[in-house]
Amino acid sequence: MKNALPDPTIERLCSLFHLLETLAEQGLVTISSTRLAAISGMPAHTIRKDISCLGEAGRVGAGYDIQRLRAFIGNNLGLLQPRKACLAGLGRIGAAILAYEQMATSGFEIVAGFDSNINRLETLRTTIDLYPAYEIADRVRQKQIELGILAVPAEAAQEVAQRMFAGGIRGIINFTPAIISHAPGQAVSNMDLVRELTIVSAKIKKYSS
Amino acid sequence: MKNALPDPTIERLCSLFHLLETLAEQGLVTISSTRLAAISGMPAHTIRKDISCLGEAGRVGAGYDIQRLRAFIGNNLGLLQPRKACLAGLGRIGAAILAYEQMATSGFEIVAGFDSNINRLETLRTTIDLYPAYEIADRVRQKQIELGILAVPAEAAQEVAQRMFAGGIRGIINFTPAIISHAPGQAVSNMDLVRELTIVSAKIKKYSS
DNA sequence: ACCTGTGAATAGTTTCACAGCT
DNA sequence: AGCTGTGAAACTATTCACAGGT
Numbered sequence: 139m140k141n142a143l144p145d146p147t148i149e150r151l152c153s154l155f156h157l158l159e160t161l162a163e164q165g166l167v168t169i170s171s172t173r174l175a176a177i178s179g180m181p182a183h184t185i186r187k188d189i190s191c192l193g194e195a196g197r198v199g200a201g202y203d204i205q206r207l208r209a210f211i212g213n214n215l216g217l218l219q220p221r222k223a224c225l226a227g228l229g230r231i232g233a234a235i236l237a238y239e240q241m242a243t244s245g246f247e248i249v250a251g252f253d254s255n256i257n258r259l260e261t262l263r264t265t266i267d268l269y270p271a272y273e274i275a276d277r278v279r280q281k282q283i284e285l286g287i288l289a290v291p292a293e294a295a296q297e298v299a300q301r302m303f304a305g306g307i308r309g310i311i312n313f314t315p316a317i318i319s320h321a322p323g324q325a326v327s328n329m330d331l332v333r334e335l336t337i338v339s340a341k342i343k344k345y346s347s
Numbered sequence: 348m349k350n351a352l353p354d355p356t357i358e359r360l361c362s363l364f365h366l367l368e369t370l371a372e373q374g375l376v377t378i379s380s381t382r383l384a385a386i387s388g389m390p391a392h393t394i395r396k397d398i399s400c401l402g403e404a405g406r407v408g409a410g411y412d413i414q415r416l417r418a419f420i421g422n423n424l425g426l427l428q429p430r431k432a433c434l435a436g437l438g439r440i441g442a443a444i445l446a447y448e449q450m451a452t453s454g455f456e457i458v459a460g461f462d463s464n465i466n467r468l469e470t471l472r473t474t475i476d477l478y479p480a481y482e483i484a485d486r487v488r489q490k491q492i493e494l495g496i497l498a499v500p501a502e503a504a505q506e507v508a509q510r511m512f513a514g515g516i517r518g519i520i521n522f523t524p525a526i527i528s529h530a531p532g533q534a535v536s537n538m539d540l541v542r543e544l545t546i547v548s549a550k551i552k553k554y555s556s
Numbered sequence: 557a558c559c560t561g562t563g564a565a566t567a568g569t570t571t572c573a574c575a576g577c578t
Numbered sequence: 579a580g581c582t583g584t585g586a587a588a589c590t591a592t593t594c595a596c597a598g599g600t
């Protein structure tokens with residue numbers, strides 16, 4: 139751990155990483171921090187500061203080469219090699235995630251699905267391998283899966299997360315409202331619709347008072 | 348705007364607000380900041396500081412009354428009266444959100460669904476009212492909807508958000524990878540699975556380097 | 557003994573302003 | 579004229595430490 143990046147910087151760089159891909163697809167070649175700011179909503183000096191935390195990537199006077207900057211960020215944050223993920227919970231939300239088109243081009247691959255309901259394992263139409271929930275730790279280890287997605291009922295969330303951690307997973311995306319306790323070195327990102335509605339609602343109130 | 352709460356404080360208080368409901372359902376009556384810390388993963392002094400930003404709510408020596416604290420937070424953040432939300436995009440993700448059980452007891456109510464595909468409006472089985480996408484602004488105004496959920500394709504996201512804003516909505520939950528540009532006073536919360544996977548992946552790398 | 561509330565100290569992040577290059 | 583990279587300043591948030599109450 140030499141010069142650890144601040145978390146907010148990591149988050150913004152990840153957003154830029156995806157944005158740059160979109161820009162490259164549009165055929166653009168170079169871009170300035172000012173233009174990036176207009177597109178992303180972040181201030182231009184924050185973008186420059188974030189990028190320069192990784193080293194020098196632009197050409198003074200000419201801006202950044204889009205492909206080069208994307209590779210530069212991806213390389214520094216370890217985003218270039220594809221990573222394997224698994225999904226626990228094959229209910230409506232889990233099924234929607236499995237069918238989510240964006241995943242295909244994301245650099246992440248869901249390589250296993252788990253559910254405690256054997257019936258679901260048999261009836262779900264999908265090309266990925268499905269296993270019963272008690273196999274989570276073993277399959278994660280066997281397939282060297284690095285990330286887990288939790289789409290189980292809230293009551294089961296902590297236990298399922300524990301099995302993922304036991305298999306060696308260190309990063310979890312948690313779609314349940316449960317709070318996942320975890321050790322240092324493990325990362326959990328919460329995607330709870332009700333919580334986000336609550337926060338947005340409170341922020342609006344703050345703005346208008 | 349007297350003593351605006353810091354955004355991180357708002358976010359933590361919203362989490363506590365939900366946590367306190369769960370604790371109340373378990374029949375607990377009072378709780379100390381130390382116990383709340385153990386359950387929520389936040390440090391005890393941060394919890395006390397956050398709560399005291401709103402005023403005094405606990406009894407020194409005895410901790411907080413759970414029901415009272417929940418009402419206190421809810422009242423201060425404007426979370427006690429239910430709020431109306433609408434959902435744009437009735438594909439797989441939108442349908443999963445409509446069927447999401449947690450919504451029923453959340454204090455939020457989805458009162459309208461929109462899609463540009465008329466066929467979906469006719470075939471989706473649901474009790475809420477469905478309308479074509481071009482009616483978004485009018486229906487939002489008519490029904491006094493305050494929050495919007497975006498589950499449309501990324502290409503359509505900004506335009507649909509614009510219609511929601513035009514109808515008076517000031518808070519949006521964005522399930523698409525698109526960046527939603529918005530005016531001050533409007534709040535957007537992004538719930539992009541691929542982005543979160545990327546961030547978690549980068550943070551894990553940070554921890555282990 | 558255990559608790560809250562809080563001013564003060566610390567740590568972390570963002571913003572500024574400009575040197576230096578194209 | 580327009581650009582990046584960056585040290586320094588300004589701002590924001592977290593953590594500490596303890597006074598004072600039960």
